Amino acid sequence: MSDFPSPTHTDGLPTAANSARPMTRTYMAVLVVEALVLLALWGFSWYFAN
Amino acid sequence: MHLVDWFIVAAYLIWVVYDGLKRTKASSAIEGYFLANRSLPWWAVGLTVMATQMSAITLVGTTGQGYADGMRFVQFYFGLPVAMIILSLTLVPFFYRAKVYTAYEYLERRFDVRTRTLASLLFLMSRGLQAGVIIAAPAVILSIVLGFNLTLTIIAIGLPTTLYTMFGGVQAVTWADVKQMVVIVAGLVAVVFALVLGLPEDVGLGEALHIAGATGRLTTIDFQFDLNETYTFWSGLIGGLFLMLGYFGCDQSQVQRYLTAESIKAGRRSLLMSAFVKIPLQALILLTGVLVFTFYLFQAPPMLFNPAHEAEVQSSSRAAEWAALDTEFQSVLDVRRTAVRDAVTARRTGDPAATRVAEAAFVEHQRSLTTIRGRAVSLVKEVTHDDSYNDVNYVFPTFVTTELPIGLVGLIVAAIFAAAMSSIAAELNSLSTSTVIDMYRRHIRTDASDRHYLRVSKIVTGFWGLFASIVAVYAANLGSLIEVVNRFGSFFYGSLLGVFILAVGTRRATSPGAVWGLAGGMVTVTYVAVTSSISFLWLNVVGAVAVFVVGMAISTLFPAHERTVS
Numbered sequence: 001m002s003d004f005p006s007p008t009h010t011d012g013l014p015t016a017a018n019s020a021r022p023m024t025r026t027y028m029a030v031l032v033v034e035a036l037v038l039l040a041l042w043g044f045s046w047y048f049a050n
Numbered sequence: 051m052h053l054v055d056w057f058i059v060a061a062y063l064i065w066v067v068y069d070g071l072k073r074t075k076a077s078s079a080i081e082g083y084f085l086a087n088r089s090l091p092w093w094a095v096g097l098t099v100m101a102t103q104m105s106a107i108t109l110v111g112t113t114g115q116g117y118a119d120g121m122r123f124v125q126f127y128f129g130l131p132v133a134m135i136i137l138s139l140t141l142v143p144f145f146y147r148a149k150v151y152t153a154y155e156y157l158e159r160r161f162d163v164r165t166r167t168l169a170s171l172l173f174l175m176s177r178g179l180q181a182g183v184i185i186a187a188p189a190v191i192l193s194i195v196l197g198f199n200l201t202l203t204i205i206a207i208g209l210p211t212t213l214y215t216m217f218g219g220v221q222a223v224t225w226a227d228v229k230q231m232v233v234i235v236a237g238l239v240a241v242v243f244a245l246v247l248g249l250p251e252d253v254g255l256g257e258a259l260h261i262a263g264a265t266g267r268l269t270t271i272d273f274q275f276d277l278n279e280t281y282t283f284w285s286g287l288i289g290g291l292f293l294m295l296g297y298f299g300c301d302q303s304q305v306q307r308y309l310t311a312e313s314i315k316a317g318r319r320s321l322l323m324s325a326f327v328k329i330p331l332q333a334l335i336l337l338t339g340v341l342v343f344t345f346y347l348f349q350a351p352p353m354l355f356n357p358a359h360e361a362e363v364q365s366s367s368r369a370a371e372w373a374a375l376d377t378e379f380q381s382v383l384d385v386r387r388t389a390v391r392d393a394v395t396a397r398r399t400g401d402p403a404a405t406r407v408a409e410a411a412f413v414e415h416q417r418s419l420t421t422i423r424g425r426a427v428s429l430v431k432e433v434t435h436d437d438s439y440n441d442v443n444y445v446f447p448t449f450v451t452t453e454l455p456i457g458l459v460g461l462i463v464a465a466i467f468a469a470a471m472s473s474i475a476a477e478l479n480s481l482s483t484s485t486v487i488d489m490y491r492r493h494i495r496t497d498a499s500d501r502h503y504l505r506v507s508k509i510v511t512g513f514w515g516l517f518a519s520i521v522a523v524y525a526a527n528l529g530s531l532i533e534v535v536n537r538f539g540s541f542f543y544g545s546l547l548g549v550f551i552l553a554v555g556t557r558r559a560t561s562p563g564a565v566w567g568l569a570g571g572m573v574t575v576t577y578v579a580v581t582s583s584i585s586f587l588w589l590n591v592v593g594a595v596a597v598f599v600v601g602m603a604i605s606t607l608f609p610a611h612e613r614t615v616s
Contacts, residue, residue: 030326
């Protein structure tokens with residue numbers, strides 16, 4: 001560990017210049033669809049287990 | 051297999067290789083060969099991401115798991131959609147903006163060359179061995195079920211895959227994956243239809259599923275919090291989240307798929323496609339296994355599904371014991387068939403009490419059958435001295451080859467080949483990329499021409515294909531080795547994920563922090579795995595947290611002077 005302290009490189013970290021707009025609506029849709037799928041799976045197992 | 055089925059499998063193999071070789075011209079430079087010039091549409095990348103994840107063992111093993119254990123394995127994927135959102139917000143734009151070929155190249159830009167080389171070496175060691183296992187596992191099953199020669203089966207999977215990956219590069223891999231996903235999904239849907247049509251005329255699908263439900267096979271969600279249990283809601287959501295973050299964010303075999311996308315948005319969309327589709331698709335595969343179970347409620351299943359081991363026991367000194375078990379199995383099977391009919395009739399009467407009594411009787415007979423199967427498995431283990439024996443992976447191929455009509459058998463065997471080849475192709479492609487970009491171009495020949503690197507890349511792809519095939523021949527005879535190699539992945543993903551969290555999550559992390567954090571994470575995961583019975587999904591959480599804690603501690607104790615902020 002003779003090279004301490006080492007430099008920190010920050011290439012690629014987000015800045016105002018290079019930020020890419022996230023797809024918020026799509027992410028929300030993913031979460032909603034996952035919730036619905038889990039609900040459907042739970043309902044499916046509940047229905048056929050009874 | 052019938053001649054028509056052989057023809058379908060042969061036509062599929064020729065088609066995939068021919069189409070892959072056609073793409074050689076599109077890969078005339080190194081960026082085209084490894085990244086398709088970052089030009090591919092999101093839907094093709096999305097399909098290749100899914101095809102890479104779905105190996106033949108996923109297809110064959112998951113249906114077998116549905117048959118034997120039911121649908122609770124689907125919980126394994128509950129963390130995937132959230133992981134895809136996190137990756138879309140973090141690593142996808144980071145990698146894309148940094149214009150890297152490999153995920154580990156990014157670690158050099160953020161930390162130093164040691165971190166990059168260490169991460170790349172971990173990937174090459176783990177994935178190099180796993181590529182062999184991915185060939186070996188389906189080859190063993192297909193060779194036994196179809197009566198093929200094992201080495202020829204390994205060659206039949208490994209050679210065409212190596213050829214089209216070697217000459218066509220990532221373009222061939224991607225477009226082959228698109229076709230392979232179509233073959234796999236079409237095959238699955240066809241099997242589901244065949245299974246539904248295969249039920250007796252007087253028994254409806256709902257009635258058959260109620261019978262399966264009575265055994266607990268349709269239970270999909272288990273909310274108990276138990277660190278030792280792999281398939282629960284919480285282990286899938288939290289442990290699965292870390293596993294998927296590690297797999298899709300730090301494993302070059304997946305990172306390289308979305309680096310070929312035409313834009314950041316296309317890369318994100320390709321991952322979100324899996325977020326939407328993966329859980330329903332896995333549920334369909336598991337349901338296929340459950341439907342195979344319902345099929346065998348009315349048809350006679352074999353006592354065990356691995357014919358090679360059965361033959362070995364029958365020719366041993368304990369053949370009489372086996373015959374007695376088989377007789378017992380057949381008589382319980384007859385009783386169970388009657389119990390199934392009684393349960394269906396009771397449900398039709400609409401009397402809940404009568405239905406409960408009839409289904410309880412059926413479940414009791416089902417338990418007896420499971421016990422007899424367990425005794426048969428023990429007998430096989432004692433005779434063959436194969437302690438890792440498990441016939442779950444043989445359920446689906448045996449059903450396909452013995453119960454499905456001519457033509458459909460060929461399609462499903464082609465789908466199993468497709469699932470194996472799609473994963474192997476991505477592995478070879480990414481192993482070659484990491485070897486050439488992270489090792490050869492970084493440490494050995496730093497200033498050669500693009501043409502030189504392209505030639506080396508093709509040779510290296512061929513080398514990895516040959517290496518994986520040779521490993522497959524040896525791995526095929528060592529069942530326990532397969533488990534060791536698969537387990538090694540859990541050691542590796544969490545720790546590597548920790549390094550990437552240090553890289554993109556904080557500006558304070560330094561390169562010594564990353565290197566020692568990675569070492570600390572690997573040691574911690576190994577210690578926890580050896581000294582506890584914690585489920586492997588949680589090892590990913592342990593690894594990532596350990597790397598982050600050790601990495602931040604080292605970075606804080608030995609702070610760096612920030613050098614480049616632009």
